[in-house]
Amino acid sequence: xxxNSILSFEFPPINELLRxxxxxxxxxxxxxxxxxxxxxGTLIFLSAARKDPKxxxxxxxxxxxxxxxxxxxxxxxxxxxxxxxxxxxFLLTLFLFVYLCNxxxxxxxxxxxxxxxxxxPMFLAVLVWVVFNAQGIRHQGPIGYFKNLxxxxxxxxxxxxxxxxxxxxxxxxxxxxxxxxxxxxxxxAGHLLLVIFALLSEALFQARDRILxxxxxxxxxxxxxxxxxxxxxxxxxAYIFTxxxxxxxxxxxxxxx
Amino acid sequence: MEALSxxxxxxxxxxxxxxxxxxxxxxAGFAYGLAAIGPGIGIGMIFGSAxxxxxxxxxxxxxxxxxxxxxVAFTEALALIGFVVVILLKYA
Amino acid sequence: xxTAFVNINSFSQVRVSFDAVSAETGSEEGAPVGPGPNPIxxxxxxxxxxxxxxxxxxxxMRLFLVPKVRKGMASRYESIQADHxxxxxxxxxxxxxxxRYESAVAEIRSEAARRLEAARQTLDKERTEKIAxxxxxxxxxxxxxxxxxxxxxxxxxxxxxxxxxxxxTRATQIAVGVSPxxxxxxxxxxxxxxxxxx
Numbered sequence: 001x002x003x004n005s006i007l008s009f010e011f012p013p014i015n016e017l018l019r020x021x022x023x024x025x026x027x028x029x030x031x032x033x034x035x036x037x038x039x040x041g042t043l044i045f046l047s048a049a050r051k052d053p054k055x056x057x058x059x060x061x062x063x064x065x066x067x068x069x070x071x072x073x074x075x076x077x078x079x080x081x082x083x084x085x086x087x088x089x090f091l092l093t094l095f096l097f098v099y100l101c102n103x104x105x106x107x108x109x110x111x112x113x114x115x116x117x118x119x120x121p122m123f124l125a126v127l128v129w130v131v132f133n134a135q136g137i138r139h140q141g142p143i144g145y146f147k148n149l150x151x152x153x154x155x156x157x158x159x160x161x162x163x164x165x166x167x168x169x170x171x172x173x174x175x176x177x178x179x180x181x182x183x184x185x186x187x188x189a190g191h192l193l194l195v196i197f198a199l200l201s202e203a204l205f206q207a208r209d210r211i212l213x214x215x216x217x218x219x220x221x222x223x224x225x226x227x228x229x230x231x232x233x234x235x236x237x238a239y240i241f242t243x244x245x246x247x248x249x250x251x252x253x254x255x256x257x
Numbered sequence: 258m259e260a261l262s263x264x265x266x267x268x269x270x271x272x273x274x275x276x277x278x279x280x281x282x283x284x285a286g287f288a289y290g291l292a293a294i295g296p297g298i299g300i301g302m303i304f305g306s307a308x309x310x311x312x313x314x315x316x317x318x319x320x321x322x323x324x325x326x327x328x329v330a331f332t333e334a335l336a337l338i339g340f341v342v343v344i345l346l347k348y349a
Numbered sequence: 350x351x352t353a354f355v356n357i358n359s360f361s362q363v364r365v366s367f368d369a370v371s372a373e374t375g376s377e378e379g380a381p382v383g384p385g386p387n388p389i390x391x392x393x394x395x396x397x398x399x400x401x402x403x404x405x406x407x408x409x410m411r412l413f414l415v416p417k418v419r420k421g422m423a424s425r426y427e428s429i430q431a432d433h434x435x436x437x438x439x440x441x442x443x444x445x446x447x448x449r450y451e452s453a454v455a456e457i458r459s460e461a462a463r464r465l466e467a468a469r470q471t472l473d474k475e476r477t478e479k480i481a482x483x484x485x486x487x488x489x490x491x492x493x494x495x496x497x498x499x500x501x502x503x504x505x506x507x508x509x510x511x512x513x514x515x516x517x518t519r520a521t522q523i524a525v526g527v528s529p530x531x532x533x534x535x536x537x538x539x540x541x542x543x544x545x546x547x
Contacts, residue, residue: 014344019385022394031398038402045414053421054428064418078323089415093407101399117386119395123403178334185337188344188388240330247327344388 017195018117033114037100041093071095075243080250087249090131094124095242098183102234105191106227113234116187118180125180128245129172136252148255179244186237190230197223261287285343292339299332506542513538 020029048064051057057065071092076084101120105113115121136145149171150164197219204216307325311318386392514535521529 013348013385014388015348015385017385018388026394027398028392028394030392030395034395034399035402038406041406042409042414045410045418049414049417049421051421053425057425061418061421065422068415068418068422074319074323078320088419089411090407092415093403093410097403097406114395114399117392117395118389119391120399120403122391123396123400127403178331178338181341182330182334182337185340186333189337189340236326240326243323243326244330341389348387348389 011196011199014192017192020112029112030114030117030119033101033104033110033112034120037097037104037114040100041096067096068092071242075239075246079243079246080253084246084250084253087246091242091246094128094245095238098124098241099235099238102187102238105187105194105234106230111191111194113187113191115183115237116191118184121180121183124183124241125176128179128248129176132245132248132252133172135249136255139253140255145252145255153255175248179241183237183241186233190226190233193226194223194230197226281346285346288346289339289343292342293336296332296336299335300329303328303332510535510538510542513542 022028023032044060045064047059048061051059051061053061068088071088072085075091075095076087080087098115101114103113104110105116133145136149139145140148150168151160152163152167155163201216201219201223204212204219207213207216303325307321310321314321514531517534517538518529518531521527521534
């Protein structure tokens, strides 16, 4: 209130921050970022695949191999083991797409993570849900999969009254919901924080009262710090999304884990 | 508690749009504050235990780190659902 | 339940607002229009574009790009492995060569030592032979010289004996007037000289 009255500064509602003009009808900035990230990922791997694999990797080839090894060593080997290596393309695509959709949130003049809108996280979460359920049904049969899901082995029979609904809800509803909401809410919260500090420092730098102008340094420092923090968050959220997808798929393929 | 009862009372009394907005904003802030308590404690405990485990067995650090991120992801989801509920209260 | 209800509710809202926005955007190109989307609910156009680009990306990666990159990595690892094996084989060969060379060197060195020893022994033998010869000759010459010395000494002694005999005979003749038997005189002179000597 006080700040508002001193600076004549009003924080815009969130939906105005997320309002983008359509580039062409039906395609806005978020769709453009999604297309660009798919394109960038494809280009990196296309240029990597065209290089001579025999010589020491450089440039995009090195980048692509680092990503592949990161997925294989830090995600698949940690959660699915050696026989999960066939999932490399899917998890790699998931990781790269989510990361490249997160990163525009901190690139100057773009400043909008595509995952801060619900559409892409929701689609990816539903896709992961479909994939892990399909894998469970394929590897354990429909009856065996739902039996293991509802009646997890190694639990006293009397506890099934309590556990069966919890397991069912948590696997079939909470998992995709939390997967989508985690990514979306993290990116939206980061975006809002950046917007808040950017608007606050702008309002202070342009204040009519001269004494307020130097104070604008503090929100500006906070803005720089949060941008650095968002670099970490963009990577971490892509990593967590991918590793949770790997854990769900591994749990559906091998129910004993 | 007094604040909560005031907010609830304001929300109940609110008939016109402006009063309802004010009540929604207040309860939204309160809801997020409540939603952040548990996950905050939980994430602190997870990181503390993970650091302890890594210090005791540095050779298991990779496995501990992976499990730590998984635990943080599950715990953090609660706080983020609180954040989403705040936006829902304000806009839906 | 609450969220599901809200979602369904806001989804329909957004559908409506999306239609309104696109209708207005079609009419004029300018500042952003409308109140903006609901911050929670997904927008249909974003969903379609995001899903479409992800699926295309996934198909490309799954069918062409990742297998190719992965195959390149595997082939490079294999070639590096093969190079490693070749290098270790070459190193083993080189080490065998070094061992052979060293054994040859040791053999030659022992051969040389043997020859040297043989030559040394030959020389030694010749030396001792020569020394023996020389010392034999020296001994011979010395014996010869000693014999000569003894002969000349005997000659001198006989001369002295004859002289002393003559002198003694003459002295006895003068003193006694009788010439003594020369054999007796010479024997006594001989005895006296040898007794004196011995």
